[in-house]
Amino acid sequence: MNRLVYGDNLLTMQALLAGDPQTGLPSLRGKVDLIYIDPPFDSKADYRTKVKLPGVDLQQKPTVVEQFAYADTWEEGTISYLKMIYPRLVLMKELLSDRGNIYVHIDWHVGSYVKVLLDEIFGKGNFRNEIIWKRRGGALNNYRAFGSMTDTIYWYTKSENYTFNPERTKTSEDAKEYIRQRFVYDDGDGRLYSRDPITNPSSTPSPSLIYEYKGYKPPLKGWAFSYETMKAWDDAGKLYFPPNKEQRIRRKTFLDEYEGQPIQNLWTDIYVINSQAKESVDYATQKPEALLERIIKASSNEGDLVCDFFGGSGTTAAVAEKLGRRWITCDIGKPASLVMRKRFIDQEVNPFLYQSIGDYQKEAFHNNKKLRRVGDLSQVVLGLFGALPFSPEQVSDRNFGYVKGTRNLVMVDSPNRLTTAATIRRAVEAKASLLGGDWDKVIVLGWNFAFDISQAIEKYKNSNVEVLVIPPDLLDKLSKKGFKKLIADKTVRFSSLQYLVVNPVEVIVNGNGEDELDISLSNYVLLSPDNIPLDDKDKEKLQQVMEQDPLSLIEYWSIDPDYDGDTFRSTWQDYRENVDNDSDPLHCVYSTRIAMPHKDERKVCVKAVDVFGFESLVVLDVKC
Structure with a gap:
C-alpha cells in the first residue's frame, strides 16, 4: 500500500528495511525502483510555517522534533550536514533494486560535498548525469557575484542494468516553423521528412544509430553491410538510399513522427512554482510537477515503487500516483505531513496508509551536556511538576513519583515513545498496586501521544486518571535557563490534552x-x-x-x-x-x-x- 510517514527518514528507512509484520509489509530491501530526494540546502533557511486563521495570521515555529533535527543537521555546519546525509544515502542504496535509480536534488551550498559521498556509496561507475536545472528565477540582484539561477540533480544507479526511458523535448510553437523548414523531402506519398546522414556504404554503421529506429534490429552478426543488404533490410522505409551508391545513406525523420530533440542534461524548460500556479500548495520548497514527471518517466515504469524521503510538499508522490507508480514518502515536519495529506486527498489518490514513527526529546536531552548534569529526565520533569521521586528502595522505576501531602501518584512517560492506551492501563495498574495501592489519583505526564489517546482516557475515566502534556519547549528552556531557575520562576505549565x-x-x-x-x-x-x-x-x-x-x-x-x-x-x-x-x-x-x-x-x-x-x-x- 502507498504510505505517508511522519517522522525521521532514518528511522523510516530502517523500518522499511526491517519490514513490519503488524501491517503485513515485508522488507523492502532491494525493492525500490526510484528514489528522488530534495534535502535541505541551507542552514540559514527559515522553517517557520504560516498559519492563517479567520482574522489572524500566525507564524508557527518548528516543533521540538523539527528543532532537534535541524539543529543536529547544522550544528557544525557542513560537517554535521554530511554526517546527517551519509547514513541516509547508505540506507537508500540498500533499498534500491538492481535496476534502481536515485536522483539527489541539491544546490551550490553543499552540492560538491554530497557528490563525493555519492561517488563513495554508489561508485563512480554508476554516476550517470549531473543535471543542471535552470529555475528561471533566482538571486538576480547580487552585486558582488553572478546571480545563482540553477540547481544540480545528481543521478546515480545501483548497477549497469538500470531503467531508462529516454524522452524528447516538446517543441515550442516558436520553433515549429523553423523545424518544418527541414522537412522538405517527399517520396510522393505526401509525408514530409528530413534526411540525416548515417553512413557511407563502405563504412561500418554504428549500432547506436541503428538502434535509434523503432523496430530496427540487425538480421546478421557483424556490421559490415553492403548497400544492397541495408536496402533489403529497410522494410520499414526509414532510410533514404541515393541513386548513386557512393553517396551517403541517410535516415528519414518524418514530420508527423517528430518528437523533438533528445533531452540533454541542461533543463531550461521547467519553471519554478509561483504563488498563483494551479499546482501551488503554498509550501516554500515545493518543486514543479513537470520536474518530477520527467524524472519519474525517465527512470521508472508503471507499477514501479517510487520513494521520496524528504517529502516536503509531496510532489514526488503526487506525480508518481498520476503516472501509475506506487509510492512511499515521509517528512519529519508536521506541517509538511499535513500539506501532503490534504494534497493527496484533493487529488483523489488511491487509499494510502498514514503512519508516524519516532520521538526525539530523549535524544535532544542526552545530546546536551548541560542538561545531562541535572540528572535523569524523568526526575527533572517530576521536579518541575511539583512532585517528589520515590527512593530506589521504595520504587525501582524512576518514572514514578508523588505529590507531597496528597495521595496523588505521578507517572512520567518515556520521551522516546508515544503515550498510548497501554500507558494509561499501566498507570491505572500502578495506582492500584504501587506501595500497597490506595492512591486517590494517578497523573500521567506525556511528551507525544497516540492519535486515539482521548479514547483511552475515556475508557479509564472512572479510574481517576489525568493525562497532561509536558511542554514541548521544556528542553529548550532547561538548556537556556537551567533547572533551578525554572523551579524558582514557576513558568513551566503542564496542559491538558486537546x-x-x-x-x-x-x-x-x-x-x-x-x-x-x-x-x-x-x-x-x-x-x-x-x-x-x-x-x-x-x-x-x-x-x-x-x-x-x-x-x-x-x-x-x-x-x-x-x-x-x-x-x-x-x-x-x-x-x-x-x-x-x-x-x-x-x-x-x-x-x-x-x-x-x-x-x-x-x-x-x-x-x-x-x-x-x-x-x-x-x-x-x-x-x-
Whole structure:
C-alpha cells in the first residue's frame, strides 16, 4: 500500500528495511525502483510555517522534533550536514533494486560535498548525469557575484542494468516553423521528412544509430553491410538510399513522427512554482510537477515503487500516483505531513496508509551536556511538576513519583515513545498496586501521544486518571535557563490534552433500506497556547480564536462509519481550502450525511487534525 510517514527518514528507512509484520509489509530491501530526494540546502533557511486563521495570521515555529533535527543537521555546519546525509544515502542504496535509480536534488551550498559521498556509496561507475536545472528565477540582484539561477540533480544507479526511458523535448510553437523548414523531402506519398546522414556504404554503421529506429534490429552478426543488404533490410522505409551508391545513406525523420530533440542534461524548460500556479500548495520548497514527471518517466515504469524521503510538499508522490507508480514518502515536519495529506486527498489518490514513527526529546536531552548534569529526565520533569521521586528502595522505576501531602501518584512517560492506551492501563495498574495501592489519583505526564489517546482516557475515566502534556519547549528552556531557575520562576505549565467534541449521531433509515448518518462536530478544545511553538504575540491572537471560533482550528477531519477498532479507514473527509463543499477557505464544513448499508449497531469514528498538526479521535457507538 502507498504510505505517508511522519517522522525521521532514518528511522523510516530502517523500518522499511526491517519490514513490519503488524501491517503485513515485508522488507523492502532491494525493492525500490526510484528514489528522488530534495534535502535541505541551507542552514540559514527559515522553517517557520504560516498559519492563517479567520482574522489572524500566525507564524508557527518548528516543533521540538523539527528543532532537534535541524539543529543536529547544522550544528557544525557542513560537517554535521554530511554526517546527517551519509547514513541516509547508505540506507537508500540498500533499498534500491538492481535496476534502481536515485536522483539527489541539491544546490551550490553543499552540492560538491554530497557528490563525493555519492561517488563513495554508489561508485563512480554508476554516476550517470549531473543535471543542471535552470529555475528561471533566482538571486538576480547580487552585486558582488553572478546571480545563482540553477540547481544540480545528481543521478546515480545501483548497477549497469538500470531503467531508462529516454524522452524528447516538446517543441515550442516558436520553433515549429523553423523545424518544418527541414522537412522538405517527399517520396510522393505526401509525408514530409528530413534526411540525416548515417553512413557511407563502405563504412561500418554504428549500432547506436541503428538502434535509434523503432523496430530496427540487425538480421546478421557483424556490421559490415553492403548497400544492397541495408536496402533489403529497410522494410520499414526509414532510410533514404541515393541513386548513386557512393553517396551517403541517410535516415528519414518524418514530420508527423517528430518528437523533438533528445533531452540533454541542461533543463531550461521547467519553471519554478509561483504563488498563483494551479499546482501551488503554498509550501516554500515545493518543486514543479513537470520536474518530477520527467524524472519519474525517465527512470521508472508503471507499477514501479517510487520513494521520496524528504517529502516536503509531496510532489514526488503526487506525480508518481498520476503516472501509475506506487509510492512511499515521509517528512519529519508536521506541517509538511499535513500539506501532503490534504494534497493527496484533493487529488483523489488511491487509499494510502498514514503512519508516524519516532520521538526525539530523549535524544535532544542526552545530546546536551548541560542538561545531562541535572540528572535523569524523568526526575527533572517530576521536579518541575511539583512532585517528589520515590527512593530506589521504595520504587525501582524512576518514572514514578508523588505529590507531597496528597495521595496523588505521578507517572512520567518515556520521551522516546508515544503515550498510548497501554500507558494509561499501566498507570491505572500502578495506582492500584504501587506501595500497597490506595492512591486517590494517578497523573500521567506525556511528551507525544497516540492519535486515539482521548479514547483511552475515556475508557479509564472512572479510574481517576489525568493525562497532561509536558511542554514541548521544556528542553529548550532547561538548556537556556537551567533547572533551578525554572523551579524558582514557576513558568513551566503542564496542559491538558486537546480533544474533539462530536454531537450524538442521528440515524435515519431511508426508503432504500440504508442508514443515513448525520454526523457533526460540536467543539474543539486545544491545549494551552503556552504549549504551541509560537511567539508571545501570536499566543495572544491564538487565545482569542480559541475563545471565539474554536472549530476554525480544525484543519482536516474525516469519518470512518464502520470503525473496526484497529485501522481507521476514511470514507468521507473535508479540510480548509476545500471549496467544493463550501466557499469558505478558512473553515471546514462541520456536518455531513453519509449513507451506509443498514446495521443494527456500528462504531463511528471521527478523526480531526488541527492547524498545528495535533490529532484527535472520537469513537461513538451507534444503534440504528
